[in-house]
Structures are given as C-alpha cells and as structure tokens.
Amino acid sequence: MKQVDTDVIIIGGGPAGMAAAITSAKAGLKTVLLERGDFCGAKNMFGGAIYTQPTLEVYPDFIKEAPLERGIDRHTYALLGKKDGTIVSYNNPKEEDFYSAYTVFRAKWDRWCVEQAQKEGVYYEEKISKKRRENSEL
Secondary structure (H helix, E strand, O other): OOOOOOOEEEEOOOHHHHHHHHHHHHOOOOEEEEOOOOOOOOOOOOOOEEEHHHHHHHOOOHHHHOOEEEEEOEEEEEEEOOOOEEEEEEEOOOEOOEOOEEEEOHHHHHHHHHHHHHHOOOEEEOOHHHHHHOOOOO
16 A cells, blocks of 8 residues: 555445545545455445435435436335334335435445545545555555
8 A cells, every 4th residue: 555645544435434535535635545345335234225315415416427226216114023013104206307215236336436536536445454464554
C-alpha cells in the first residue's frame, strides 16, 4: 500500500462506510477507505434493499447509473412473538420516475459505489487483512 496523506480513514467498505467516505470527500477531506474483503460486497452483510431518498443524498444519479435489479412497490414486515405474529404490509407505487426502494446484488452495487467514491477522490484499498498477514505495510 502506498503512503497517503489523509484526514479521514474509514474501515469497512459496506454501504455505511462508502457513504461516509463519499460524504467526507465531498466535504474536502482527504479520505481513505479500507476494506478487508477481496472487494467491497464480497462479504455481503444485508439483504440488498436500497431505499431511494437517503441514497439520493449520497448518489444523486444512482437511479440512472447504478446496477439496480428491481423496483420495490410493496413492503411487508412481520412481527413475530413466541406463539403468534402480526404482518404489516403497505403499497408504495412508483412515484415520478422512481420507486421508493430497489433491490440490488451487493457485489455489483458495492463495486459501483467504490467507483463513485474514487471519482470523488477517495483512496481505496482492499484485501487489508491478507496484506497485513503477508507483512505488507499499512
């Protein structure tokens, strides 16, 4: 890993880490994003629903550019007890030109997000654990 002058180091290239990296870079901070996996999204930790409004704040053009799979227009939640359960469901149809949420394949989505972070000036390094085990300098 090359030596990098930085203001912010973010460990973990999941959705929150990438959002933090992009937000920091847009604020003018020299930002480094470190990921221990082989690539961001390699160790998927959530199901892959991307909600539109908060995502637009970080990625303003994601609806046109990102690798989205399907629009979500119905949300269903189950609250389970030991002996019973309650299901709450609501429809949220497509508004204007977009859905309230989309499904994504994390391996594709996360790689796209890293590209967006790098366009904002974020320095990205992956396979950190492996490099550390091999005695590379971090």
